Amino acid sequence: MNGTGNTILVTGSTSGIGLGLALRLHKAGNRVIIAGRRKALLDKIVSEHPGIESVVLDVCDPQSIQRSSEALAVSHPNLNVLVNNAGIMHWEDLTDSGYLSTAxxxxxxNLLGTIRMVYAFTPQLIKQPSATIVNVSSALAFVPLPATPTYSATKAAVHSFTQSLRVQLQASSVEVIELAPPGVRTSLLGQENDEHAMPLEEFLDEIFELLKLSPTPRELVVERAKPLRFAEASGSHDEVLKMLAEYKAPAA
Known part of the structure; x- marks a missing residue:
């Protein structure tokens, strides 16, 4: 992935990792379009960071995705990087049927949003001389957090989908990268002040060092995510799963 001179769309970029990536990419000399559901919040970010652009896009709404892809094909014909970052994470109790709607x-x-975005934007991306799709999965794709079972499962599916996408696009101009974060101090699961989670800026520093490598790694995995990413290979999967099973939803 080229470090600068790209036109980049980042979904789920009004907070957390998505916003952090968008700001860093913009600072590096890229044209960045942030995407989210709340126009007022998008407008606030754009006003605070001159040069960043925005589009109202709901990854849960196929029509919203289609409208955005058609509009951006006209307004930004050089769009060559898609970062599928939009995601949600919630605690679940699998013995309580009330959590089904949450799941x-x-x-x-997390899953259909990523898949729909890929289907909608790949036709434009493959027309570019050089393009990149970055799918954000999670270290929990490799060892699940039992208290967030559907989140972990969707990220495992994103990992699998990304592998297949990479193979199908290997003869094209589109590079496919997976970003698998560890727990990071964001609002995703209310872990802004969790001492066990990685500070956001520290995480971004390490990611952007990986992005400087040539060729760009197929998987962007920071050091703190490696114990989960390689748990199966190292034979520590069951031990790590047992450790993660100790994390419980906070008391109401």
């Missing part, structure tokens, strides 16, 4: 929302956002 369905997670699948619609």
């Amino acid at each position: 369905e929302d997670i699948v619609a956002t």
Whole structure:
């Protein structure tokens, strides 16, 4: 992936990792378009960071995705990088049927949202001389957090989908990268002040060092994510799963 001179669309970029990536990419000399559902919040970010652009886009709504892809093909014909970052994460109790709607929302956002974005934007990306799709999965794609079962499952599916996408696009101009974060101090699961989670700026520093490598790694995995990413290969999967099973939803 070229470090500068790109036109980049980042979904789920009004907070957390998505916003952090967008700001860093813009600072590096890229044209960045942030995407999210709340126009007022998008407008606030754009006003605070001159040069960044925005588009109202709901990855859970196929029509919203289609409208955005058609509009951006006209307004930004040089769009050559798609970062599929939009995602939600919630605690679940699999013995309580009331959580089914929560699980369905997670699948619609994390998995179907990523798949729909790829189908909608790949036709434009493959027309570019050089393009990149970055799918954000999670270290929990490799060892699940039992208290967030559907989130972990969707990220495992994103990992698998990304592998297949890479193979199907290997003869094209589109590079496919997976970003698999560890727990990071964001609002995703209310872990802004969690001492066990990685500070956001520290995470971004390490990611952007990986992006400087040539060729760009197929998987962007920071050091703190490696124990989960390689748990199966190292024979520590069951031990790590047992450790993660100790994390419980906070008391209401």
